[in-house]
Amino acid sequence: MDSPLDKPEGNWWNETINRRETLWIALSAGWAVTLFGWMIGWTEFGDQNNVGQTFSITPDEFQGKVSAFKDAAEQTDRGFVPAGDDVYVGALQWGWDGLPVVLEAGETYRFHLGSYDVQHGFSVRNEDNLSQQISLQILPDYEWVVEMSFDEPGTYHVVCNEFCGNGHRSMHSAIQVEE
Template sequence: MTSPIKPPKGNWWDQPVNRRESIWLGLGVGWALVLFGWMSAFTRIGDQNPIGETYRVTEDELREKVDAFKDAAEEREDGAYVPDGDDVFVVGQRFDWDGLPVVLETGREYDFHLSSYDVQHGFSIRPEHALSQQINLHVMPGEEWVVPMEFDEPGTYHVLCNEFCGEGHRGMHGTIIVEEGSQ
């Protein structure tokens, strides 16, 4: 019996490959090429890719925008903001989401203005009833990312930071409450 640790004896490199092994190697390479092509096409034409524009923004400019958003929004008794228009500002800061909680309508597209005041944060939205469905984005200080989003189902969506941002990271969460739209 040959040892898997010791090299085989003789000139094993120039030995012909068994026909069945060649077929399986060819199938494996062919399948890898199919998957690579599918993955490449899916990232170019798939709907899963977040879109939107990014802008350079200072912390002071960002705070002004978020304060203007909160001033214009209707504040409910539970402290949640109902936006005045289609713009929603959510900005991460250790260890909170400024601009949340927010109340939105189903079937309406909102422009989420995402950023951070201090360090990189992970913006993860998960529906309460299906935690396996989620969207993950990264927000950076100095960058305002405008991402269009639409919610199809009413319910409570949890916003979590999924990028370690310090000692209070595990408590950094907020909510988006989606109610049936008036259509």
């Protein structure tokens, strides 16, 4: 019995292709091009992809921006209440600088994300509905500005979803959204 792993016999690459095989190859190629087109469309016209703006910045410069944000914010026992619509979050092994924050439901905030050391993940999850989440990658030497709004009051957990070293499991914080 022939195995599918055995090399075919003869000059098989010069044989004509069956009409049905040609049809399936054409359908597969057409479907691949269609999916590729949808991917471009979702990126350009869809609301689900957070693109935002990216700026080149040193980790020390970004850390200075986060410090200025914390100095201007009102510090409460629940977290920082931003003075405006900008929220600065710095990632470092193994914590978040600038979090926790207290935000107003329904308002749109510009999150400025950056890393002080290595690549980190920024995953925000509603504690009551884990299927609603956002996951972003944060890289050193870049400031990524992404607009976010939270329609429902509650606690949103922030975790690093990119392994960043031995203390990775302790890298979590929260966003408190209130009326």
